[in-house]
Amino acid sequence: MTRTARSDGSNLSTQQLDALRTKVNGKVVVKGETPNEEYRPLIERWNRLHVKESNIIVLPESEDDISTTIKFVAEHNLDVTISCGRHTYSGPSSGFGLVIDMRNMRKVTVDAEKKTAKAQGGCIAGDVEKAAESVGLRAVMGAVNATGVGGITTGGGVSNLSGQYGLVADNVVEARVALADGRIVVASETENPDLFWGIRGGGSNFGLVTEFTYKLHECDHEVYGGFLMFSPDKTAKVISMLSTLHSDSIMKSNGKFAATAFFGSMGGVLMPGFMVYYDGPEDEAKKWAKPLFDLEPLTPPSHCGMSPHTATTDWAQFEKLFPPQFNRILGTSTQMDYPIDEAVMTKAVNLYNEVISRHPENLAVSKLIIDLRDYSKIASVPLDATAYANRREGMLIAADFIWDDPALDEEVTAAAKDWMGKVRAMIKESNSQKGIADVGAHVAATTLYALITDGEEKLQAVFGPNLLKMKQVKAKYDPNMMWNKWYPVEPESTS
Numbered sequence: 307m308t309r310t311a312r313s314d315g316s317n318l319s320t321q322q323l324d325a326l327r328t329k330v331n332g333k334v335v336v337k338g339e340t341p342n343e344e345y346r347p348l349i350e351r352w353n354r355l356h357v358k359e360s361n362i363i364v365l366p367e368s369e370d371d372i373s374t375t376i377k378f379v380a381e382h383n384l385d386v387t388i389s390c391g392r393h394t395y396s397g398p399s400s401g402f403g404l405v406i407d408m409r410n411m412r413k414v415t416v417d418a419e420k421k422t423a424k425a426q427g428g429c430i431a432g433d434v435e436k437a438a439e440s441v442g443l444r445a446v447m448g449a450v451n452a453t454g455v456g457g458i459t460t461g462g463g464v465s466n467l468s469g470q471y472g473l474v475a476d477n478v479v480e481a482r483v484a485l486a487d488g489r490i491v492v493a494s495e496t497e498n499p500d501l502f503w504g505i506r507g508g509g510s511n512f513g514l515v516t517e518f519t520y521k522l523h524e525c526d527h528e529v530y531g532g533f534l535m536f537s538p539d540k541t542a543k544v545i546s547m548l549s550t551l552h553s554d555s556i557m558k559s560n561g562k563f564a565a566t567a568f569f570g571s572m573g574g575v576l577m578p579g580f581m582v583y584y585d586g587p588e589d590e591a592k593k594w595a596k597p598l599f600d601l602e603p604l605t606p607p608s609h610c611g612m613s614p615h616t617a618t619t620d621w622a623q624f625e626k627l628f629p630p631q632f633n634r635i636l637g638t639s640t641q642m643d644y645p646i647d648e649a650v651m652t653k654a655v656n657l658y659n660e661v662i663s664r665h666p667e668n669l670a671v672s673k674l675i676i677d678l679r680d681y682s683k684i685a686s687v688p689l690d691a692t693a694y695a696n697r698r699e700g701m702l703i704a705a706d707f708i709w710d711d712p713a714l715d716e717e718v719t720a721a722a723k724d725w726m727g728k729v730r731a732m733i734k735e736s737n738s739q740k741g742i743a744d745v746g747a748h749v750a751a752t753t754l755y756a757l758i759t760d761g762e763e764k765l766q767a768v769f770g771p772n773l774l775k776m777k778q779v780k781a782k783y784d785p786n787m788m789w790n791k792w793y794p795v796e797p798e799s800t801s
């Protein structure tokens with residue numbers, strides 16, 4: 307099926323735009339008409355590589371506003387984009403046409419008795435975490451509070467709490483979804499279950515989620531978190547402890563201990579380090595993290611300690627590490643089976659360093675992230691239970707190439723993709739030597755973390771064995787591909 311070309315809205319008359327304005331309570335912002343000081347901040351993104359000058363931005367205040375806007379989009383065959391926390395890597399929340407920007411819909415209602423939270427589709431993770439924490443509960447969200455619930459939930463969402471409670475998407479019990487014809491429907495195990503299946507890992511393929519209902523979890527204690535940095539000469543030791551840290555600490559902690567290794571460029575020199583998280587008391591945390599402290603970090607012990615869970619996700623503490631001019635980002639990821647191949651990992655780090663060293667000052671805050679956590683809970687959910695297709699135990703390797711100068715866009719983007727291609731080829735070769743074949747229930751899962759990609763992966767790599775069902779659900783809920791920004795699948799009818 308070929309997609310019908312959609313208009314970017316630049317041809318709409320003032321009367322047509324006024325007709326939208328009179329029906330919508332929220333703001334309707336129009337490029338060239340709305341003053342720049344109001345317009346510009348609205349198109350800003352965490353990743354400046356994807357700033358696009360949208361012709362129309364609607365900031366809905368209610369489901370009615372959303373419904374009306376979608377009907378307007380359908381009537382004028384407009385290109386439409388949904389945006390929430392604007393923290394995507396690959397830019398599917400930026401568009402030249404009409405953007406439905408959910409930032410003014412951030413209400414959270416907690417039911418402490420039922421242990422659920424209803425969060426409007428424009429919330430950021432921190433909104434839900436704080437509301438839950440205020441009544442002694444907690445929500446499963448990502449590692450930082452600034453990411454939007456819209457992207458992280460519909461894309462899957464891995465959290466420091468995932469070892470115990472699964473993905474962010476696994477904690478959704480119900481959602482309200484605005485469809486391509488403007489209707490708002492409920493999606494749950496009992497109502498529109500195919501839509502409910504699709505919005506948990508299928509991204510924005512099926513509609514705009516106006517509200518998520520999340521399961522919350524008891525929390526009556528503080529948690530342990532922080533980071534440790536090591537001198538560059540400890541790189542080999544850090545790599546060689548990854549598998550044992552996973553088997554001897556992470557997998558023995560009942561999903562409570564997670565460690566994210568990183569190789570961070572400090573002005574062009576790669577420094578190894580770890581972010582640690584433990585959902586329990588300090589003495590236990592220190593037991594699990596002992597191999598790291600034994601490696602004699604440069605950072606003082608005060609960099610790790612007890613705090614409320616929400617303090618560990620506070621984006622402000624991470625943001626300090628990224629001066630504002632470093633705002634062009636290419637993120638890419640893959641996965642390696644345990645026990646990891648140290649030779650391949652070492653080569654991956656060296657090749658990454660090689661790219662960074664070409665422009666040490668421009669790529670000064672780039673980082674290579676190695677995520678170690680217990681995936682058993684995530685992998686315990688059958689692969690076909692939701693659209694999310696990466697329920698595979700393994701070590702996530704995610705590279706952030708972060709630079710400042712727009713003149714380097716093409717070069718760094720190409721180098722980052724080349725790096726990822728080489729790493730994937732090395733992993734494939736290593737797997738074949740180890741006899742890990744690309745068949746079977748475990749390996750049928752994808753090895754891609756689709757929320758950290760350049761947006762150009764093949765659909766098969768993103769949705770794996772769930773791709774066919776994705777296409778069938780698409781045919782039912784969005785046959786004309788109104789929602790076509792994040793790995794859009796072509797509709798395929800079952801008849």
Ligand SMILES: Cc1cc2nc3c(=O)[nH]c(=O)nc-3n(C[C@H](O)[C@H](O)[C@H](O)COP(=O)(O)OP(=O)(O)OC[C@H]3O[C@@H](n4cnc5c(N)ncnc54)[C@H](O)[C@@H]3O)c2cc1C
Pocket residue numbers: 352387388389390391392393394395398399408427428447448449450452453454455456457458460461462463464465509510513514515516757758791792
């Ligand atoms: C600093 C940082 C830290 C991160 N940490 C983690 C982490 O710990 N774990 C993890 O899993 N991921 C993590 N990510 C990845 C993050 O989850 C994704 O980038 C996610 O897409 C961001 O969501 P957003 O709403 O902020 O983005 P946006 O750019 O606003 O949207 C992303 C996508 O979601 C769609 N969308 C947004 N709102 C809705 C909605 N209401 N209904 C339907 N579709 C919608 C958009 O159309 C777009 O396709 C991190 C990203 C960053 C930048």
